[in-house]
Amino acid sequence: MSRSPYIYSRLIAIIIAAVAMITTVAHADSPPTPPQLLDASPPSKNILSLPDGSLEILYLQRGKQCVSIRSTDGGKTWSQPHAEFPFTKSGAGIPVTLVDRDGELHAILTVRRGDGRKPTVDYFIDIWHCRTSKKRTEWSEPQRIFAGYVGSLNGITQLPSGRIVLPHQYWVPGRKSTPPTGSHIVTTTYTDDGGKTWTQSPAELTAPCEANYIGSNYGACEPCMLPLKDGRAWMLMRSQTGYMYQSFSPDGADWTPAVASPFIASNSPASLLRLTDGRIVVFWNNCENPSRVDGAPIYTSRDALHVAISEDEGQTWQGFREVVRDPLRNESPPKQGDRGTAYPYSAETPEGDIILATGQGGGRISLMRIDPDWITATTAADDFSDGLEGWCTFKPFGPAARYWRDRTTGPVLIEHPSQSGKQVLHVRRPDEKPADEAVWNFPAGRTGRLTLRLKQQPGFQGGRIVLADRFIPPGDPVTDKLAAFVMPLSTEGDIADHDWHTMELSWNLDQHVCRVKIDGTSTTELPLVNPQSGAVSYLCLASTADELDEAGFLVESVRADVTAP
Known part of the structure; x- marks a missing residue:
């Protein structure tokens, strides 16, 4: 009898552990929560x-x-x-x-x-x-x-040694924003006495600049940094090269020469966050800069902000997901001032979620809550039941001047031709403006499968399906050059009977191939267009009609399944 309290307490502990295990399994089986908007104007x-x-x-x-x-x-x-x-x-x-x-x-x-x-x-x-x-x-x-x-500051860090380090840029007196390395240098200023005195690092980090760039050639600028478990500090910095540049330091003062990182990026800064479980999260604009229009440059691409996560100290990354899209992306932009989704700042909640604040310009600053498990998900799907919130469908048109160009809405949702209450995406060329194009992001993968339900309308005059590793602005002619794979949709062939078809595109970057099935039957293999392509994370649906095409094609649903991130 003297042991009964112990037995009862053990029983209670076992029951509690079992309940916790059931709760954990149920949570693991439930789909991760997509990013939630908390406040549109913090x-x-x-x-x-x-x-x-x-x-x-x-x-x-x-x-x-x-x-x-x-x-x-x-x-x-x-x-x-x-x-x-x-x-x-x-x-x-x-x-x-x-x-x-x-x-x-x-x-x-x-x-x-x-x-x-x-x-x-x-x-x-x-x-x-x-x-x-x-x-x-x-x-x-x-x-x-x-x-x-100096430019914008993107964070201050304390190293395990106790040293507090502020990474920043500065404009070199008298230097112009021109090649070879622009007007800016990245360095750090640090303190070893809690902020009483500060010392500037001797480091002078630069990034290369090229002539004829679409904006100002500042060079390396607006850095962020994070301590790594091996004792080094890691810095990412904005550049005009099409990539984030990076550098490493043993102490926050001496830094290795800056080199290109694996992160494709428009001319925009990044943000780094260490989660309490040890994983590293990076926010940045995984965007291709827009091409010039008749020689005139366009404002850098900040229509979408992306997130990726690493479990091995930055050696490999998962996600590459759009976490914020410019809420005003389908409208003509203001003619002055910065705009878009850039300049992210983040923190972790006690529950392990991420709070993100980001954006530039009126009506574009957002406060978001993000489930890290959503970043590492390997499946994404859309049947348009929530509208086009998950898509970029803007259509640039007209001349460009002072980094500005008009925009209007491109592809739209229409009623399903045979299912009441359901909507489908209509891709066409309804007027003299450029043809429609719709862009959708999904978890990045070196191998995976994209499944679409689509139908070519009577009178359809051509289209294409594109898989890519970055956000390419709709309508940009560089798409065909930078894409991983391109699937033409012709007026003749396997799906030209104006009926609904299921198309599967299974890609393998290591094998340089994308295999296509239509209604379960293998039809063709697409070669890798861009040998430098990273993990595929984007779908582009476009009309290629040279003349007016009111018919176009319809898309009922899309789904991506990544088998190797």
């Missing part, structure tokens, strides 16, 4: 995860002070502003924040100086720092830690 984008599990955003009330808002429910609701420290300097940027290993908060701000227009001559953007002490009960007096001209 007051600032730099989100901080605090030791108590709450989230915090610091922002400036212009000409007055820095304030904070806090969330204890994973970003769903936020507190009223709380005064942090006075900051009356005009021209200050978004605070970049860090909680150090002692629990104290550091705030880094950029401040404009001078009233001219020549960077580092009569116009400067300096870096300022202040920090808390005594368990966040007091703030230090803000001090300038770098004088010069």
Whole structure:
């Protein structure tokens, strides 16, 4: 009898463990939650995860002070502003924040100086720092830690040694934004005494520039960094090369020469996040820059922001998924100012989800909640029951001037010809503007299968199905060159009978082939178009009609299954 309490307690423990196991298995079997929009207009984008599990955003009330808002429910609701420290300097940027290993908060701000227009001559953007002490009960007096001209700051990091490192760029006085390496240099400024004194690294990291680029040749700029488990620090930086550039450091001060990373990218910065389970998450714009139009350049492609995740310290990556699409992507853009989905900032919730704030321009800044398991999913499908939210269907048209070009809606949803209450995608060329094109993202894979249900309408004048490894703006002529595989849709052949057909495209990048089946029967093999293609993550459906084509083709559903990420 004396052992009965022990037996009962063991029984209870076993029951609890069994319930937990059932719950875990049920959760594992349930599909991951797609990214959720929490707020379309947060007051600032730099989100901080605090030791108590709450989230915090610091922002400036212009000409007055820095304030904070806090969330204890994973970003769903936020507190009223709380005064942090006075900051009356005009021209200050978004605070970049860090909680150090002692629990104290550091705030880094950029401040404009001078009233001219020549960077580092009569116009400067300096870096300022202040920090808390005594368990966040007091703030230090803000001090300038770098004088010069810097761009946007994308994070500050504390290394295992205790050193706090701020990666940033600066404009070299008198240097023009031209080849060979542009006007900017990337370096770090660091402190070993908790922010009392700061030292600039001797590193001068650059990236190559090419003539005739569509924008300004700044060179390497707007870096972010992350400590790796092997003791090194890893830096990613924006460039105009079509790739993120990267560098490594043993201490945050000395850095290897910058080289191209595996990440295709438009001229936009990245963000790095270490999850508590050890995985690394990167946010960036996996986008191809738009081609010139009659010699005129177009604003860089920031229509979609992407996310990937690594379980092996960045050696391999999964995902390459669109996590945010420009909510105004189908409209003509504003003629001035930055726009799109770029400049991501992220943090982790106590539940293991990711909170992301990103975007530029009016109506384009979003606060999102992301399930990491959604990033590593190997299947995606769409039957248009939720409309075209998951697609980019804009159509650029007309002349280009000052990096601007008109846009209008391209492919649209229409009622299914034989199923009441269901919609299908209609791809055609309804007017004198360029032909329709629709772009859809799915989990990246070196091998996989894409399945479509489609129908060519009577009068159809041609189309194509394209698989690619990056977002290519709809209507861009570079698609055929950069695509992994291209499947022409002709007015004759296996699906020209105006009936519904199931088409399967099974690709294998290592074998340089994509095998096509129609209604279960093998028909053809597509060769690899771009030998440099990475894991396939994009579908493009396009009309290729040279003249008006009201008929076009219909798409009932799409599904992608990745077998080897």
